[in-house]
Amino acid sequence: MRIDLPWYGQLVFKTGRPIVLVAALVMSIPGEIHLAMAAGWSQGYARLMPVxxxxxxxxxxxxxxVAKRKGLPGRKSAQAGAVAALVLALAAQDISHLISLNYMGVTSVLVALVSAIPPCVAAHMLHMAATPAQLSSVVEVEDTDDDELLAEDGGASSRMGKRGGRRAVDSAAVLAAAEELRASGQKITGATLGRALGTSRRTGTRYRQLLPTELLTG
Structure with a gap:
């Protein structure tokens, strides 16, 4: 869908968002460095806390x-992590400024919680990185129109068949199975589409990514 914005709307849309993001990240840096130093890190290591x-x-x-839009595995974990990350960023700023203005002091509990931030962040990032194949599949088909892929006679199915090393399913059969699921009131997921096609959940997820968006959201 194309949206025609006035020139100032386009300016805000294209340049305003990154400017605001960068400004917010830069303003967060001092507080997060200060909090890390309060927890015992040297200044050199404390500078990594904003990351x-x-x-x-x-x-x-x-x-x-991305996980929510494409229905990728682990999307609930990613969403929970995003909420936790926002809460963490807010808490870091609040606590840092409260300490700076002498409204609170550094306690052993605070030191323990701040010290746990890097390993917890590393663990969750590794968990979210456990689905690179799904993300790479999205990138591969993102620049191609889904309707054209499914309209090609055997094009999408043969390509997916080569990837998975399994029997290719005709693109018309994929569409028919998806429409039947929607008509029966079932959600079109990798698992339900895989069962309808007689394939695995993983294969069903790959076929699902080639379906038109309106079919998945309609």
Missing amino acids: CVSAYAACAAIIAE
Whole structure:
């Protein structure tokens, strides 16, 4: 769908968002460094805390959005992580400024919680990185119109068949199975589409990514 915006609307849409994002990340840096130093890190290592908090929150939010749109496995974990990352970023700023203005002091509990941030962030990022094949499949088909892929006679199915090393399913059969699922009130997921086609959930997920968006959201 094309939306015609006035020139100032286009300016805000194209340049305003990245400017606001960069400004917010930059303003978060001092507080997060101060909090890390309060927890016992040297200044050199403390400078990495903004990567573990604000940058992590931005990455988690993007990964969660992509996972939600494409119905990827682990999307609930990504969404939960994005919410947790936002809460973490907010708490880091609040606590840092409260300490700076002497409204609260550094306690052993605070030191323990702040010290746990890097390993927890690393663990969750590794967990979200456990689905690279799904993300790479999205990138491969993202620049191609889904309707054209499914309209090609055997094109999409033969390509998917080569990837998975399994029997290829005709694109018309994929569409028919998806429409039948929607007509019966079932949600079109990798598992339900795989069962309808007689394939695995993983294969059903790959076929699902080639379906028109209106069929999945209609």
